[in-house]
Amino acid sequence: MSRKTIVFTGGGSAGHVTPNIAIMNELDPNEWDIKYIGSKKGIEKELVTNLKIPYYGISSGKLRRYIDKENIVDMFRVLKGCIGARAILKKLKPNLVFSKGGFVSVPVIIAASTLKIPIFIHESDMTPGLANKISQRFATKIFTSFEEAKRYFPSNRTTVIGSPIRKELLNGSATKGLHFLQFNHFKPILTIMGGSLGAKKINETVRESLNSLTKTYQIVHICGKDNLDPNFENQIGYKQFEYIHDELPDVLAATNVVITRGGSNAIFEFLALKIPMLIIPLTKNQSRGDQILNAHAFVEKGYGFMLEEEELTSDSVLTELERVQNSREEFIASMEGTNQGDALKILVKEISSVK
Known part of the structure; x- marks a missing residue:
């Protein structure tokens, strides 16, 4: 029996890629x-490319909600991307295109629709990004992480499933983690993840607060590409990384x-792992406000606390972390009632049903 072909798309940040990776890892390579x-x-x-999966690069422009002269240039980039994506898809003849959003996905979705290729999209946030707002009209099926997001899409094509979690994340070893970090069992471990692109204000505030933080915690600081600070290379109880791959x-x-941003994929992963969170979402000046909505939803469900970046100082981060630690057992109890394994199973089953 010949194998079916699936093309994944999505990018711009790791949040648009890691759910795709979770799904790719579960698909039967014989099928x-x-x-x-x-x-x-x-x-x-x-x-x-680290996964040895064939990768095709296309031209892509940024999608903006505001007037900017770059919009004209980017319209041509998107058009060029559509032409490039269509040529690739004609050659690959996929049975399905699966999109996780991000501006690069739009040319791929448009090209797939002109070739009558079935299209699945997944929206992680409580409100859809501009890419998925455009893509939804072409989608065969739409999946969302949040119940609240369903109202933005056609109900007859939309299913709420949660977020697909990478299975390998659920199988980590704390003993191996301590060994990799060269940390001990005596102090709790605080991990700071500001997203794949880093988070300047969070990075700066954490480093300003290190002398106080290391009295209570051993700290893992995943600070993003080009954000390592050589001044803290030998700080006791503090390890900084641009990104952690296999050991994560x-x-x-x-x-x-x-401590995390409010990106949906990240916070759903911490929910699945039952790690209490201090969520510091991107501000409305930096984003469309989706991370703030995601954070509020998780606070209301009892999974952590939120600290707005405008309120972020050395004092506030210490105070809020203490609150999280004091509420730790309640947060874990709230998280115990969720089942985060279903989204991945549902998506794999839906994909496998495609002829």
Whole structure:
């Protein structure tokens, strides 16, 4: 029996790629030939090529909600991306295109629709990003992480499933994590993850607060590309990394509390791992406000606390972390009632049903 072909797309940040990776890892290689279309220089290229999956780069422009002269240039980039994606798809003849959003996905979705290729999209946030707002009209099926997101899409094509979690994240070893970090069992481990692109204000505040933080915690600081600070290379009880790949499941297994942005994929992963969170979402000046909505939803459900970046100081981060630690047992109890394994199973089943 010949294998079916699936093309994944999505990029711009790791949040648009890691759910795709979770799905790709679960598909039977005897049944599926997996390809990826992304931007020529985005983070998705590095993450996907590391998995030895064939990668096709296309031109892509940024999608903006405001007037900017760059919009004209980017319209041509998107058009060029559509032409490039269509040529790739005609050659690959996939049975399905699966999109996780991000501006690079739009040319791929439009090209797939002109070729009558079935399209699945997944929206992680409580409100859809501009890419998925455009893509939804072409989608065969739409999946969302949040119940609240369903109202933005056609109800007859939309299913709420949660977020697909990478299975390897759920199988980490705390002992291996401690060994990798060269940390001990005596102090709790605080992990800071500002997203794949880093988080300048969080990075700066954490480093300003290190003398106080290391009295209570051993600290893992995943600070993003080019954000390592040589001044803290030998700080006791503090380890900084641009990004952690293979060892991340073990590091998270050893983690007691996390500081995170409000990106949906990240917070759903911490929910699945039952790690209490201090969520510091991107501000409305930096984003469309989706992370703030995600954070509020998780606070209301009892999974952590939120600290707005405008309120972020050395004092406030220490105060809020203490609150998280004091509420730790309640947060874990709230998290116990959720089942985060279903989204991945549902998506794999839906994909497998495609002829």
